[in-house]
Amino acid sequence: MIHLYGVVEELEALPPVDGVGAEPLERRRIEGLELVVSRTALEGSDVTQAAVLSHANVVEALMARSGAVLPARFGHAFSDEHELAAAVRTKASALARGLTLVRGCVEFGLRVLGDDKAPENGSRELSGRDYMRARLAEEQARWRLAEELHEPLARLSRASARFGGASSDLLQSAYLVPRQEVDVFGEHVRRFEAAHPHLTIVCTGPWPPYTFAANGEEDA
């Protein structure tokens, strides 16, 4: 079986890290695309925390040594070289578009946890209608606050995505940020954090562009 870590561009040399199951990394070139793989005894379906972390570790190391990396999603092992080559050939143009999109960018994740403020006191005494009004006003305030943070960050980014409709998080999002904009991006987040000290903001990154790796397929 063959485990795929990602499609890379301008990779100088393989990083000195082990792949999933301590297997050595190998390179493949298919349809002009450069891939990093390792042999594996595992089926794609063998998900363990260690395997997931190894995969992430390899992609991270590739990120440091490549012009661009399109991280592969964990969860499929190719049965042999033929299956791998056929799959890459089928997706070659989408993969090339994906590389173009993420080139020169890193990803940042943002979570603003929980609620902005505690429930209004005395809410028990409100009538049903007033309660609904108060809830609506609260929701609108949350929405405005999320917009205030998200909108300028999205404008700095080459692409952005928001998640977690049902989540209680105020904002859960990802941004594909050109490297030269990373400082400005961080500055925006820090300023928002300082202006809203009661919010718990977790900004993670720079990540390899996992969230945007499949975007090349959408333009097909």
Added chain:
Amino acid sequence: MSMSEQQTLKQQVTLLELVDRVLNKGVVVSGDITLSVAGVDLVYVGLRVLLSSVATLEEPRERISAAGAAP
């Protein structure tokens, strides 16, 4: 929330974000992703533990704001 609680929370969220990216994001070259339910459950049990610790850490902050100490 104390600085060390804040630090722990941020580390937990970072791990959660990492696993979410590796399992749910990234490009699918093969056309089919065949995660076994058992395997995914293993990883997500880990995630639920993380999420519940996040919820636990949220409580003190809410109590403080309810007491009117928040700005």
